[in-house]
Amino acid sequence: MPFFRSTFAGLLVLSACGTPSTPPPTFTKDILPITQAQCAGCHATGGIAPFALDTWEAAKPMAAAMAASVAAKRMPPWLASADCGGPFVDARVLTAEQIALFDAWAKAGAPEGNKSDAPAAPSSAGQRLSRVDATLQMPVAYTPDETLRDDYRCFIVDPAVTKSTMVTAYDIVPGSQKVVHHVILYAASRSKAVAEDAKDTKSGWECFGGVGIDSDGALGAWAPGGSAVVFPFGTGIRLEPTQVLAMQVHYNTDNGREADQTTVKLQYGVGGETAAYLLPLVADGFRIPPSATGYTYSEKFNNTLGFPLKIWGMLPHMHTLGKTITLRAGASTMDTCLVDIPRWDFHWQSQYFRPKAHVLGTNESVEMKCSWDNPTTRTITWGESTSDEMCFAFVYATP
Numbered sequence: 001m002p003f004f005r006s007t008f009a010g011l012l013v014l015s016a017c018g019t020p021s022t023p024p025p026t027f028t029k030d031i032l033p034i035t036q037a038q039c040a041g042c043h044a045t046g047g048i049a050p051f052a053l054d055t056w057e058a059a060k061p062m063a064a065a066m067a068a069s070v071a072a073k074r075m076p077p078w079l080a081s082a083d084c085g086g087p088f089v090d091a092r093v094l095t096a097e098q099i100a101l102f103d104a105w106a107k108a109g110a111p112e113g114n115k116s117d118a119p120a121a122p123s124s125a126g127q128r129l130s131r132v133d134a135t136l137q138m139p140v141a142y143t144p145d146e147t148l149r150d151d152y153r154c155f156i157v158d159p160a161v162t163k164s165t166m167v168t169a170y171d172i173v174p175g176s177q178k179v180v181h182h183v184i185l186y187a188a189s190r191s192k193a194v195a196e197d198a199k200d201t202k203s204g205w206e207c208f209g210g211v212g213i214d215s216d217g218a219l220g221a222w223a224p225g226g227s228a229v230v231f232p233f234g235t236g237i238r239l240e241p242t243q244v245l246a247m248q249v250h251y252n253t254d255n256g257r258e259a260d261q262t263t264v265k266l267q268y269g270v271g272g273e274t275a276a277y278l279l280p281l282v283a284d285g286f287r288i289p290p291s292a293t294g295y296t297y298s299e300k301f302n303n304t305l306g307f308p309l310k311i312w313g314m315l316p317h318m319h320t321l322g323k324t325i326t327l328r329a330g331a332s333t334m335d336t337c338l339v340d341i342p343r344w345d346f347h348w349q350s351q352y353f354r355p356k357a358h359v360l361g362t363n364e365s366v367e368m369k370c371s372w373d374n375p376t377t378r379t380i381t382w383g384e385s386t387s388d389e390m391c392f393a394f395v396y397a398t399p
């Protein structure tokens, strides 16, 4: 107690002497550059988040909530642990200094600052493709099923390539930011996709865990706040004339219901690109007992290809009961951490690309480990439906 009192007294003396203190952060100078880069992708009018944060008027009443949310690392949503595999390309992570700015700004009463300090409004051009070779759209607009909170629907978007073509970058532009919660593009056989689409009169078909037909692999994904994805330089994913893109859209109707017609833009290679594999890692041998907490399951995938594999990126995937998912690589001790998701959240899945590939030697392995809680009275196993689970990842790799 004496210590506290004397410290307190010292502070009073200091401020009474008028020691200059640093001016508090302001919205235009300190906060707006961060929210433009890290929040406005979702917190803008018409965005997936329930309120905008892109003007001082909108952000001021939220200042304390913003500070609390970034301090607790709830926002911006980003599942990968900073201690494993990163820093990833386009990571949505705030620095300790940025988190402190939110706190200091909120405590100072959320001052606006000089209007002239505000950075220019971001042009979305920076996030988009340098060249678009094909623009594809859902055949017709789709309105999510009114009986469902979450509607998973697959649609054909047909690039109609006439020869084997390398996709080197893509940009998925949701038709409605309000209802589109994530999009995954798969390459699939044209005839199978057309047959599946013809099964009912509505556009597309219902699909939860994957596309529901044998796919030839994923091509890419979009989730709120996401921008265009350019594959690592000199690499791409091959698309054949016999294939279409089957696009899985997860519609969530918490923010209301409106029609969506999502667009996919593709950039094709100029020749000479290395074809990447999107290797599916399937750890499907688990049986999660009723009422289990923290049930863990892992499998190892050995590189038996006969050549080293360059691992550039990962897209981990579980369903709604997942708690954690981790990918490690190595010979026997799995000493390289590739990606670790300590708090899995089905709503914020994304892909994690490395700026430099990790080389997986011949006979080295990738180990994937998942854990779940099972609040139900059923034993839960691998499956495509909402009530089943997965321990799955796509790995973007080249020879």
Ligand code: HEC
Pocket: 034, 035, 038, 039, 040, 041, 042, 043, 048, 049, 050, 053, 062, 065, 066, 068, 069, 070, 074, 075, 076, 077, 092, 223, 224, 225, 226
């Ligand atoms: C990828 C989309 C996305 C990004 C990026 C994002 N938010 Fe959010 N935010 C949401 C959604 C959706 C909700 C409402 C649902 C929820 O709470 O998850 C939300 C809720 C919030 C809330 C209220 C709930 C809470 O956790 O306190 C605050 C405050 C918030 N965001 C602040 C921010 C700030 C500040 C940033 C940037 C530093 C940011 N968000 C970036 C999507 C996003």
